Amino acid sequence: MTVPNKPAFVRTEILPAKAPPVRATGITLWVRKNLLSSWLNVILTSLVLYALIRITYGLWPWLANGVWEADSLAHCREILAASGLGPTDGACFAVINDRWHQLLFGFYPSELYWRPILAMILFLGGLAPILFFSLPRSLLTFSCLAPFACFWLLWGGSAWVPLAAIGGLVIAGLAIRVLSKWLSSTLAVCGGIAIGLIFYLIGFSSFVSFAEGIFPLSIQQVASREFGGFMLAATIGLSAIVLSLPLGILLALARQSDLPLIKWCAIVFIEVVRGVPLIVWLFTAQLLLNYFLPPGTSFDLTLRVIIMVTLFAAAYIAEVIRGGLAALPKGQYEGADSLGLSYWQATRMIILPQALKISIPAIVNEFIGLFKDTTLVVFIGLLDPIGVARAIQATPEWNGIYWELFTFIGLLFFVVCYAMARYSLHLENKLRRGHN
Amino acid sequence: MTDVSQVLVASGAIDPQPSVEIVGMNKWYGNYHALKDIDLVVAEGERLVVCGPSGSGKSTMIRCINGLEDYQEGSIHVDGTLLSSDVKDIDKVRSDVGMVFQHFNLFPHLSILENCVLAPTWVRKMPQKEAKDIAMHFLERVKIPDQAHKYPGQLSGGQQQRVAIARSLCMQPRIMLFDEPTSALDPEMIKEVLDTMITLAEDGMTMICVTHEMGFARQAADRVIFMDAGQIIEENAPDQFFDDPQSPRTKMFLNQILGH
Numbered sequence: 074m075t076v077p078n079k080p081a082f083v084r085t086e087i088l089p090a091k092a093p094p095v096r097a098t099g100i101t102l103w104v105r106k107n108l109l110s111s112w113l114n115v116i117l118t119s120l121v122l123y124a125l126i127r128i129t130y131g132l133w134p135w136l137a138n139g140v141w142e143a144d145s146l147a148h149c150r151e152i153l154a155a156s157g158l159g160p161t162d163g164a165c166f167a168v169i170n171d172r173w174h175q176l177l178f179g180f181y182p183s184e185l186y187w188r189p190i191l192a193m194i195l196f197l198g199g200l201a202p203i204l205f206f207s208l209p210r211s212l213l214t215f216s217c218l219a220p221f222a223c224f225w226l227l228w229g230g231s232a233w234v235p236l237a238a239i240g241g242l243v244i245a246g247l248a249i250r251v252l253s254k255w256l257s258s259t260l261a262v263c264g265g266i267a268i269g270l271i272f273y274l275i276g277f278s279s280f281v282s283f284a285e286g287i288f289p290l291s292i293q294q295v296a297s298r299e300f301g302g303f304m305l306a307a308t309i310g311l312s313a314i315v316l317s318l319p320l321g322i323l324l325a326l327a328r329q330s331d332l333p334l335i336k337w338c339a340i341v342f343i344e345v346v347r348g349v350p351l352i353v354w355l356f357t358a359q360l361l362l363n364y365f366l367p368p369g370t371s372f373d374l375t376l377r378v379i380i381m382v383t384l385f386a387a388a389y390i391a392e393v394i395r396g397g398l399a400a401l402p403k404g405q406y407e408g409a410d411s412l413g414l415s416y417w418q419a420t421r422m423i424i425l426p427q428a429l430k431i432s433i434p435a436i437v438n439e440f441i442g443l444f445k446d447t448t449l450v451v452f453i454g455l456l457d458p459i460g461v462a463r464a465i466q467a468t469p470e471w472n473g474i475y476w477e478l479f480t481f482i483g484l485l486f487f488v489v490c491y492a493m494a495r496y497s498l499h500l501e502n503k504l505r506r507g508h509n
Numbered sequence: 510m511t512d513v514s515q516v517l518v519a520s521g522a523i524d525p526q527p528s529v530e531i532v533g534m535n536k537w538y539g540n541y542h543a544l545k546d547i548d549l550v551v552a553e554g555e556r557l558v559v560c561g562p563s564g565s566g567k568s569t570m571i572r573c574i575n576g577l578e579d580y581q582e583g584s585i586h587v588d589g590t591l592l593s594s595d596v597k598d599i600d601k602v603r604s605d606v607g608m609v610f611q612h613f614n615l616f617p618h619l620s621i622l623e624n625c626v627l628a629p630t631w632v633r634k635m636p637q638k639e640a641k642d643i644a645m646h647f648l649e650r651v652k653i654p655d656q657a658h659k660y661p662g663q664l665s666g667g668q669q670q671r672v673a674i675a676r677s678l679c680m681q682p683r684i685m686l687f688d689e690p691t692s693a694l695d696p697e698m699i700k701e702v703l704d705t706m707i708t709l710a711e712d713g714m715t716m717i718c719v720t721h722e723m724g725f726a727r728q729a730a731d732r733v734i735f736m737d738a739g740q741i742i743e744e745n746a747p748d749q750f751f752d753d754p755q756s757p758r759t760k761m762f763l764n765q766i767l768g769h
Contacts, residue, residue, distance in 0.1 A: 407577055408614030412628035412680060413604030426618050
């Protein structure tokens with residue numbers, strides 16, 4: 074069928090590109106488009122607005138009338154009554170003013186507060202080159218040493234303990250390097266770990282007492298039971314976060330291993346650890362772990378909790394990373410293999426960077442959950458912020474105070490968790506921009 | 510070397526050390542017999558084109574040559590190295606054998622230059638500077654030196670495939686394997702990739718190409734192999750292969766791909 078009077082079309086010149094039409098902007102347009110676009114939208118907007126106003130209206134006087142200077146809850150209420158207000162019309166922030174040091178540091182000796190603060194600064198300093206790639210890579214050495222310095226600052230005692238711990242790692246590393254000349258890389262790693270463990274179990278304490286005898290290098294020791302408050306939550310939470318990521322990566326890789334033994338060990342570990350509530354593992358840490366350790370080793374409760382929380386988190390992280398590994402196209406593995414890269418080279422440079430990038434939101438989600446889960450240690454008698462708050466409530470001066478303490482604690486946790494969430498977003502955006 | 514190949518060497522039937530030598534190779538996926546009694550010798554500098562319908566085992570066969578797939582019977586020697594389960598041997602073969610995939614398999618998180626520099630620096634332990642020079646040399650040869658700092662996702666399919674070829678060449682391989690390198694490309698981009706491959710063939714690279722580009726086979730190949738149902742059905746010089754196919758299966762296949 075031919076269409077009459079319609080000649081064939083041939084374009085003789087290519088159209089030039091034009092600028093896009095100017096989009097209407099402005100706040101009124103935004104409001105109309107996003108808040109008032111339909112009747113349903115208008116109703117929802119009004120409801121939300123009403124709720125916001127009610128909340129502010131209820132909360133604002135409580136905050137604004139807050140009393141910051143008082144000795145006790147009773148004193149607080151007197152001050153409120155003096156200005157003609159009822160006992161619930163104003164907050165009693167004086168409790169935070171009075172007890173902030175306990176909420177932050179527990180019963181850590183007050184003249185030593187500088188140590189946890191310095192440890193925190195060192196920790197953040199060590200974290201910076203890991204979090205921000207633009208910093209010089211040489212700073213990573215500092216990142217590796219900072220955790221040991223933090224340990225020494227927090228617990229005190231002989232500096233030879235962290236030094237010996239570093240020594241053990243160096244020994245294991247050297248052993249792996251030497252053994253890999255004769256053995257396959259997997260066997261060499263196993264051998265190196267075994268030699269490192271032997272050093273820790275047999276040589277460690279004698280080395281420390283020997284070195285301390287020759288060249289004492291001690292600062293005042295602080296027992297774990299004096300740890301408390303937000304510092305305890307941060308110590309447990311941040312240690313577990315830092316330790317669980319590498320462990321989780323190894324577990325995820327082990328679960329994908331071609332070697333059945335390694336694979337099944339990883340599967341059993343992950344499933345058993347995930348299948349039991351954290352609180353049970355914490356009780357295990359409190360009660361049982363000492364039975365499994367060689368007699369005579371008294372192992373600090375906080376350290377035991379850190380180990381348990383780390384293992385628990387690692388199992389979750391491993392599963393998250395396994396998801397990332399599974400999401401990678403098979404071609405990436407084959408591309409790396411076909412170039413002759415070894416398993417570890419391919420894993421480190423091709424597979425993990427991409428798998429971790431996929432898993433970032435889920436990993437950070439795990440970390441945030443883990444950090445808040447540290448409050449569970451209150452059940453095994455450790456004075457985390459909640460435990461300290463309860464202790465404060467039990468004193469005669471502050472008996473009956475709730476909201477102010479928990480608001481403060483909530484705020485502390487929120488700051489840390491929100492920072493993690495923002496960093497996660499920053500990293501996602503940065504990596505997306507890097508390679509679409 | 511296996512007994513069979515020793516006999517063949519003694520009788521002068523093949524070169525003392527062919528690039529690739531497959532003898533009596535069989536492969537199963539579970540119970541499925543994927544490759545049946547494959548015997549294939551590729552001389553140094555030879556250009557071989559492997560064609561056949563999908564599922565005929567042609568990709569599986571060349572993937573066996575650099576150990577991406579294992580095999581259960583027979584032997585594969587690459588430059589005299591037996592491919593077995595020994596990881597060190599497999600890694601050695603892989604570093605000497607370049608492979609180009611249908612879906613390019615570039616590393617999306619690394620720039621073009623980093624893609625090319627990675628293996629030479631880590632596998633060949635080449636200094637960074639030298640590896641970069643070599644990478645730029647090969648990127649120039651595939652005509653995309655100006656894209657070196659972009660990421661794979663920013664290039665067209667044809668450009669990505671040429672980068673993939675350059676990345677393999679940076680390892681200065683003795684053999685190049687091509688696994689349907691143009692099948693995922695738009696018609697406009699097929700030519701640029703084929704041109705690159707023809708240049709490579711003219712330079713005397715040993716090449717084994719699984720491809721349906723019959724024009725390329727005629728122009729660049731020394732020999733064409735037709736596979737079906739996991740076996741080599743026919744093997745001939747390109748002109749005879751296309752003009753006078755012997756097996757009815759080959760005739761049917763050629764009719765289907767050339768006669769529409």
